[in-house]
Amino acid sequence: MPDRPRIGVVGATGAVGTVTLELLAERDLGDVRAFASRRSAGRRVSYGPDAIEVEEASPEALASGELDLAFFSVGTATSRELVPPTAGSGTVCIDKSDAFRLADGVPLVVAGVNDDVLDRDRIVANPNCSAIQLSCALAPLHAAAGIARVRLATYQSMSGAGDAAMRRHRETAPGDTDLAMDWELEGDEFSEEWKLRAETRKILDLPDLPLQAHCVRAPVLVGHAQAVWLETERPLTPEEAREALALAPNLAFEELATPGVAAGRDEVLVGRIRRDPTVENGLALWIVNDNLRKGAALNAVQIAERVLEAAAASGRIAPLSA
Numbered sequence: 001m002p003d004r005p006r007i008g009v010v011g012a013t014g015a016v017g018t019v020t021l022e023l024l025a026e027r028d029l030g031d032v033r034a035f036a037s038r039r040s041a042g043r044r045v046s047y048g049p050d051a052i053e054v055e056e057a058s059p060e061a062l063a064s065g066e067l068d069l070a071f072f073s074v075g076t077a078t079s080r081e082l083v084p085p086t087a088g089s090g091t092v093c094i095d096k097s098d099a100f101r102l103a104d105g106v107p108l109v110v111a112g113v114n115d116d117v118l119d120r121d122r123i124v125a126n127p128n129c130s131a132i133q134l135s136c137a138l139a140p141l142h143a144a145a146g147i148a149r150v151r152l153a154t155y156q157s158m159s160g161a162g163d164a165a166m167r168r169h170r171e172t173a174p175g176d177t178d179l180a181m182d183w184e185l186e187g188d189e190f191s192e193e194w195k196l197r198a199e200t201r202k203i204l205d206l207p208d209l210p211l212q213a214h215c216v217r218a219p220v221l222v223g224h225a226q227a228v229w230l231e232t233e234r235p236l237t238p239e240e241a242r243e244a245l246a247l248a249p250n251l252a253f254e255e256l257a258t259p260g261v262a263a264g265r266d267e268v269l270v271g272r273i274r275r276d277p278t279v280e281n282g283l284a285l286w287i288v289n290d291n292l293r294k295g296a297a298l299n300a301v302q303i304a305e306r307v308l309e310a311a312a313a314s315g316r317i318a319p320l321s322a
Helices: 015-027 076-087 128-145 163-171 191-204 238-246 293-312
Strands: 006-010 031-036 046-047 050-056 069-072 092-095 124-127 145-155 211-217 224-232 249-255 267-274 282-289
Touching: 006 015, 006 249, 015 031, 015 293, 031 046, 031 211, 050 145, 050 191, 069 076, 069 293, 076 092, 092 128, 092 293, 128 191, 128 238, 128 249, 128 267, 128 282, 145 191, 191 211, 211 267, 224 249, 238 249, 238 282
Parallel strands: 006 031, 006 069, 031 050, 069 092, 092 124, 145 211, 249 267
Antiparallel strands: 046 050, 145 224, 224 282, 267 282
């Protein structure tokens, strides 16, 4: 039995990988190794007060059986290449791309919402950042009154499109932002819009949930915002909605939250909970989240904590407090 969990971070030099390393250092979950592309191998990245050397993320290195758990913060094609052989070697893989999110038999997990779908899976999918923050707010409202329909508009920051988009934003004049710079138009929807619907349905186990989204990129570096209108199956007042949300994990109330307020926060911020008088049993609310933290890195780390706790309970690794 390893004395401590052996953890790999693949894509360690990217925006989400950097935050993942920060969170792992704060939590001291195990012995951590950093992996990235061949061109980044040999660099050193921050890990708490120290620095660790980046190794090349090759299939051979990752499928050596030397890791108990690995985070993947890389593109879809790279995940499809690297995750299966790594999982086949016995490593639990928490993947943040969309490579496996809608695959049958692969759990799509929002920590604190549907942890119960975790079993002994070797591949666990981390949802789209917008689906994470939306599900965190919808789940307790569904438990309280049933969700019948959802409509929303998302205003998603440049960091959601990766490091290159963040650099471009810094260099671009205000007003010149491409509002759908990294999404493909598929029919009359952007890929982001149908993915948000499909993933939210899977997370909440509501395969027929009517959900319509309008997604745009917003000219901010970090922080996704959502304006949400929903209908419930049973009447739910704004006060009752607040009570349900107050009992849910990973949420905090912030009436007029902005991306700047959310940046660096671990919680999903919810505010402006109002009755929508245009429909029966209608509510409107505003949701803001740091998309690099709970929207990506933190959610994956919280999944890892549950996986490692289960592994320790079964005797496969030492307890996390050891």
